[in-house]
Structures are given as C-alpha cells and as structure tokens.
Amino acid sequence: MRFKVLLIDDEPGALEGMQLWIDWEKLGFEVCGTCSNGAEGLKVMAELSPDLVVTDVNMPLMSGLEMIEEWQKNGNKKISFAIISGYSEFEYARKAMRYGITHYLLKPVEPEEAAEELRKIYSELLHEAEEQQWSEIASLEEQVFLIRQLLENCPGSEREYPxxxxxxxxxxxxxxxxxxxxxxxxxxxxxxxxxxxxxxxxxxxxxxxxxxxxxxxxxxxxxxxxxxxxxxxxxxxxxxxxxxxxxxxxxxxxxxxxxxxxxxxxxxxxxxxxxxxPDYPGVISYASIKNRHFQYHYDPIRLVDNAMEALTLLNAAGYHETVTAEANLFRELPLAPEIVKKALFHLMYKMKEYMEDSLGKKASEALVKLDFSALDASVMGLNEFLSLLLSFGDECIDLLSEEQELKSQGIVQEINEYIREHYREGLTIKKLAERFYLHPVYLGQLLMKKNGVGFNEWVHNLRIEEASRLLLENKHKNSEIAEQVGYVNYSQFLKQFEKRMGMSPGEYKSRN
CATH class of the missing domain: 3.30.70.270 (Reverse transcriptase/Diguanylate cyclase domain)
Structure with missing residues (x-):
C-alpha cells in the first residue's frame, strides 16, 4: 500500500534535498506535491488530500504549527504530520506535541534518520488504514442489515429505525x-x-x-x-x-x-x-408497465386434455398446435407467470406419469430433463418454456412410437390372422381396435404400414379374393356368394368386384 506525502519548506534547497535523498517509493510513499509556506500548504492539502505532511516549522506568512492548528481546528480530513526543525527550536517540538504530533525530524535532514522515522509513520498509517477499512466494512454491514429490514417493512408500518x-x-x-x-x-x-x-x-x-x-x-x-x-x-x-x-x-x-x-x-x-x-439483458422499469395488469384466472383442463390426446395418438403436429396456441393466449391476456408455470408443470407431470406407465424404465431418457425444482427456480421466459415443452413432447412421441413399433411387430401378425378369419363378418376398425386394445387411428396406421393398404381396402380385397374362388366352383348364385363373403348389399359387392377384377362376376365366371 502506498501513501501520499506533501512536502512543505520555505527553502528550495531543503525541498529538493528531501526529494532526492530519501527513497520515498521504497519506504511506501509517493510525493504528491510541494509548497513553500503554511498558507499555501492549507490550500494544497485541501486539493491533494495527502496522507502525510512533512513540514518545516519556521516559515514566513504562516508557520508550520499555525498551519497544523488551522487545519485541525476546521475539522478537515485527518492527516498525519511530521515537523522539521533545528536544535535551537526545541520549543516548537514541545508545542507540536499539543497537536498530537509525535514525529520530529532535525535539520539538516539525514536520509538514514528520516528513513527510520518514516518507517514508523508508515506503520502507523497502515494500521490506521486497516482500522478505517474495518470500520467502513462494519458500518456498511450495519447499513445493509438495516436496509434489508426496510425491504420487509409493510406500507404504513410505524416501525422505528436508528x-x-x-x-x-x-x-x-x-x-x-x-x-x-x-x-x-x-x-x-x-x-x-x-x-x-x-x-x-x-x-x-x-x-x-x-x-x-x-x-x-x-x-x-x-x-x-x-x-x-x-x-x-x-x-x-x-x-x-x-x-x-x-x-x-x-x-x-x-x-x-x-x-x-x-x-x-x-x-x-x-x-x-x-x-x-425474450431480451434478457434489457432492463425493465416499473414506469413502463405500471398501467398493465396480469390475469390470474386460468383453467388448464383444455391444455392438458388436448395435449395428452395428441401425445397418446402420437400426433406431433397436433401437440405443437395445442401448446403453441395456449402460449399465444398466455401472451394476449397476459397471464401471470406463476399461473403459467403452474399450468405447464401440471401438463409435464401428466406427461411424465403417462411415459412412466407406458415405458417404465425406458422413460428416463425423456424425463431426465424434467428437474421440476430447477425449472421452478429458473429465470426462463415463456419462449424457453415453450421450446422445452415442445421438444419434450417430441421426445416423448418419438420414444412412444419406437415402443409401439417394437410391440406392433408381434401383434400385427396376430391382427392380420384375425382379420383373415373374420373378414366375412361385419368387421370394423373400431371393433378390431377394441379387441386388441389399440386406438383406432393408430391401428389404421399400423395396418397401412404393414399391409400397404388401408383396413377397409384390405377387407374388400380378401372378400373379392374369396368370391373369385367361389365363382369358379359354380355351386352358388352370385348373390349368395356376395352374402357369404360379407356383403349384405349386392350392389356394393358388384362395385367392389368390378373395381378389382375389371369385369362383372358373371363375365368372370364365363371366361374361366
């Protein structure tokens, strides 16, 4: 730590000697200025605010002691003083003690003696600086403590403060x-x-x-x-x-x-x-929003029901549409952030439960990012919550689709065998879905992927294939064959037969 020192002496040679022969920097000081009398010294002290003033005692206009007395009397910043005087001026030294000055240099100033005295002064200044620092820290901590109490103060409170x-x-x-x-x-x-x-x-x-x-x-x-x-x-x-x-x-x-x-x-x-x-570094002031107000009423049932339906149907587009539409509604109202988070967390919990029920341990891949305590403490805005929710939904649907694909490889063969056995009956995709505990839409997609045609189209193919075989046997009337393969309406049978065979049942029978 370095302290500033001001040198005052009416003899230019003495000033020059003190600057040249004393290694101020090595002793922890920096000469910030010089002047030639006490009156000038008062002005320079006010301007430069030195930590130490080394001053001659006997000077014209205003002596060193008069200057010190004037400075201390006016309650200015505390400064350490060291006086310079000759042997014949001992009375000055004794008077200086009344002002609390204990450091005294004899003229002519000897560098070694001055250095020893300045080391003592440096030690004192350092101790005072440390005490001042601790005092300021204590004062600041007290102020911070009291300010924290103010933040807890209710409007109209009569609480007393220091x-x-x-x-x-x-x-x-x-x-x-x-x-x-x-x-x-x-x-x-x-x-x-x-x-x-x-x-x-x-x-x-x-x-x-x-x-x-x-x-x-x-x-x-x-x-x-x-x-x-x-x-x-x-x-x-x-x-x-x-x-x-x-x-x-x-x-x-x-x-x-x-x-x-x-x-x-x-x-x-x-x-x-x-x-x-979305602009995080921007500063928002109360003045800019004081006329705006949040809405606090919101029922999350629609959001949860629609999003969960899209999830169970593996409908990523529908899921995105639902979540994005609700986010736009949040902005328009605007809905209070704590209510928005509550609604979104409710949806995430429902999705989490569904994933765990559907996938068990496999669900952890998607659920690892759902640290609800961390999300609640996060400063994420709506845009980031929306992005998180959309990506989470996509991951869930992808995992569910993969699981369905694995399961479907075994069950689709069983379903196809059942269709082959029962296509003559009034079989519908809804009845089939109920029997195999699958959603009708998903079942339709599954059969399309496996068979290359839709459910209804494939049932018609099986019926017309069987009808063609029966026509060649020539044991039954065409209307009887239509009924045997599952058609209650002959015109529908005729339409489907001609569509696939390119001719009527009668022509097919005559040609073959």
Missing part, C-alpha cells in the same frame, strides 16, 4: 432498488461482479435476497444526475451478460429510503413482465 438510517436517507433526494435475477449456477459469479461494479459508487448497496436474486439499493439526486452510477452498472451488465439468463428490473423511486419496501414491490411487479420478454 437515526443513522434517517441520516443516510437524507443524503439523497430519491431512492430506488434494482432487482437482478439469474440462474442458481450463475449467482455466485454475478454477485461477485456486481459487488466489484458498485464498490466505487456512492450511496449504492448490494443486498442478498432469497434464492437466486439480489438487489442494488441506490440513492441519487435527480437534478444532479447522480443516477449515473446505476446506469454505469447496468451498462456493464448488458455487455457482460448479453444473451444470458440475467433479468433486471427497476422499481418506482421514493423520496425516502424508509419507503424502500414500495420500491421493492414495484420492482418485483416489473420483473414479472420480463417473463414475456
């Missing part, structure tokens, strides 16, 4: 809070960076809040542009966290720090609207 808090409040004309929310994994890094950014700012305090959020409480004087400090901090945020999940909101200002709870409440309200804003 005078130090009122004094701090009066130091600025306006107060506000900036809320910063991020992912739990990023919180420690963001907090450290924030602490560094506000360290050099005045009337600005870092407050740790619940979970993964923190607050910057800042005071400013609007007419003097003292809100520049928070602007600098937020500008740095925009650069550092561009595109990352860091959400920032500013509340409505209050004239008194004691009303900080109102600032916090309005900042929280503004923070919620970032749920619909």
């Amino acid at each position: 005078d130090s808090l009122s004094t701090l409040s009066a130091s600025r004309e306006a107060w506000n809070i900036c809320l910063i929310l991020t992912e739990p994994a990023m919180y420690a890094e963001l907090r450290g960076i924030t602490a560094g950014l506000i360290a050099q700012e005045q009337a600005m305090f870092l407050i740790d809040l619940e979970m993964n959020r923190l607050g910057i409480v800042f005071g400013y004087s609007p007419d003097q542009g003292q809100a520049d400090g928070i602007c600098r901090v937020l500008a740095e945020f925009s650069v550092r966290y561009n595109g990352q999940r860091v959400v920032v909101a500013i509340g409505a200002p209050e004239e008194s720090l004691l009303h900080l709870a109102n600032c916090y409440r309005t900042a929280e309200e503004a923070l919620k609207f970032k749920f619909y804003d």
Whole structure:
C-alpha cells in the first residue's frame, strides 16, 4: 500500500534535498506535491488530500504549527504530520506535541534518520488504514442489515429505525432498488461482479435476497444526475451478460429510503413482465408497465386434455398446435407467470406419469430433463418454456412410437390372422381396435404400414379374393356368394368386384 506525502519548506534547497535523498517509493510513499509556506500548504492539502505532511516549522506568512492548528481546528480530513526543525527550536517540538504530533525530524535532514522515522509513520498509517477499512466494512454491514429490514417493512408500518438510517436517507433526494435475477449456477459469479461494479459508487448497496436474486439499493439526486452510477452498472451488465439468463428490473423511486419496501414491490411487479420478454439483458422499469395488469384466472383442463390426446395418438403436429396456441393466449391476456408455470408443470407431470406407465424404465431418457425444482427456480421466459415443452413432447412421441413399433411387430401378425378369419363378418376398425386394445387411428396406421393398404381396402380385397374362388366352383348364385363373403348389399359387392377384377362376376365366371 502506498501513501501520499506533501512536502512543505520555505527553502528550495531543503525541498529538493528531501526529494532526492530519501527513497520515498521504497519506504511506501509517493510525493504528491510541494509548497513553500503554511498558507499555501492549507490550500494544497485541501486539493491533494495527502496522507502525510512533512513540514518545516519556521516559515514566513504562516508557520508550520499555525498551519497544523488551522487545519485541525476546521475539522478537515485527518492527516498525519511530521515537523522539521533545528536544535535551537526545541520549543516548537514541545508545542507540536499539543497537536498530537509525535514525529520530529532535525535539520539538516539525514536520509538514514528520516528513513527510520518514516518507517514508523508508515506503520502507523497502515494500521490506521486497516482500522478505517474495518470500520467502513462494519458500518456498511450495519447499513445493509438495516436496509434489508426496510425491504420487509409493510406500507404504513410505524416501525422505528436508528437515526443513522434517517441520516443516510437524507443524503439523497430519491431512492430506488434494482432487482437482478439469474440462474442458481450463475449467482455466485454475478454477485461477485456486481459487488466489484458498485464498490466505487456512492450511496449504492448490494443486498442478498432469497434464492437466486439480489438487489442494488441506490440513492441519487435527480437534478444532479447522480443516477449515473446505476446506469454505469447496468451498462456493464448488458455487455457482460448479453444473451444470458440475467433479468433486471427497476422499481418506482421514493423520496425516502424508509419507503424502500414500495420500491421493492414495484420492482418485483416489473420483473414479472420480463417473463414475456425474450431480451434478457434489457432492463425493465416499473414506469413502463405500471398501467398493465396480469390475469390470474386460468383453467388448464383444455391444455392438458388436448395435449395428452395428441401425445397418446402420437400426433406431433397436433401437440405443437395445442401448446403453441395456449402460449399465444398466455401472451394476449397476459397471464401471470406463476399461473403459467403452474399450468405447464401440471401438463409435464401428466406427461411424465403417462411415459412412466407406458415405458417404465425406458422413460428416463425423456424425463431426465424434467428437474421440476430447477425449472421452478429458473429465470426462463415463456419462449424457453415453450421450446422445452415442445421438444419434450417430441421426445416423448418419438420414444412412444419406437415402443409401439417394437410391440406392433408381434401383434400385427396376430391382427392380420384375425382379420383373415373374420373378414366375412361385419368387421370394423373400431371393433378390431377394441379387441386388441389399440386406438383406432393408430391401428389404421399400423395396418397401412404393414399391409400397404388401408383396413377397409384390405377387407374388400380378401372378400373379392374369396368370391373369385367361389365363382369358379359354380355351386352358388352370385348373390349368395356376395352374402357369404360379407356383403349384405349386392350392389356394393358388384362395385367392389368390378373395381378389382375389371369385369362383372358373371363375365368372370364365363371366361374361366
């Protein structure tokens, strides 16, 4: 640590000698200036704010002791002093002790003696600096503790606070809070960076809040542009966290720090609207949303029923359409973020249960990303929740389709054998689906994939194939054959026969 020292002497040669023959840098000092009398010294001390002043005692216009007396009398910043005097001026040294000055250099100044005395002074200054630092830390921690209590204060509360808090409040004309929310994994890094950014700012305090959020409480004087400090901090945020999940909101200002709870409440309200804003680094203020209001009533039954129906039918397009339509509705209302999350989590739970029931251990591949506690603490906006839900649905449908494909390889043969045995009856896809516990739409898709034609078309093929065989036997009338193969209406039999054979049943019989 290096301390600033000011040299004062009316003899130019003495000043030059002190600068040349004393290794100030090695001793932990930096000469910040020089002057030639006490009157000039008072002015330079006010301008340069040195930590140590080494001054001659006997000088024209104003002596060194007069200068020290004037400085201390006016309650200025505490400065350490070391006086320079000759043997014949011992009375000056004794008088200096009344001002708390204990460091005394004899003229002519010897470098070795000066160095020894300056080491003692450096040690004292270092100790004072450490004590001052600890005092400031303790004072700051006390202020932060009291400010946290203010955030818990209810409007209209008559709670009493220490005078130090009122004094701090009066130091600025306006107060506000900036809320910063991020992912739990990023919180420690963001907090450290924030602490560094506000360290050099005045009337600005870092407050740790619940979970993964923190607050910057800042005071400013609007007419003097003292809100520049928070602007600098937020500008740095925009650069550092561009595109990352860091959400920032500013509340409505209050004239008194004691009303900080109102600032916090309005900042929280503004923070919620970032749920619909995909631009993470942007700052949202309460002033921009104070006339907007959330809806809190929403029944998730339609969303859950339609999405689950699409899932069970392995209808990815229908699933996307349902979820996207509801997300658009959320935006239009707009629906309060906590209600949106509750609805989406409800759907995810239903999907999770269905996957576990359908796939058992195989479901873990899709479910691994559903850490509901992490999702609840996340700062993800609606766009990211929508993307997660859509991709989750796609994965579920893909896994269910693969499982159905594996199962269908065994069951489709059984179904086809059943159809061959019962095609003469009034067989329908619905009856077949009920018998094999499959959804009619899925069963139709399964048979189409296996047989190359739809269910109805294949049943007609089997019937006409059998009819052709019976016609060649020439033992029954055409109408009887039609009835035997499953047609209750002869005209329908005729239509299907001509479609497949290119001729009527009579022509087929005569030709063969």
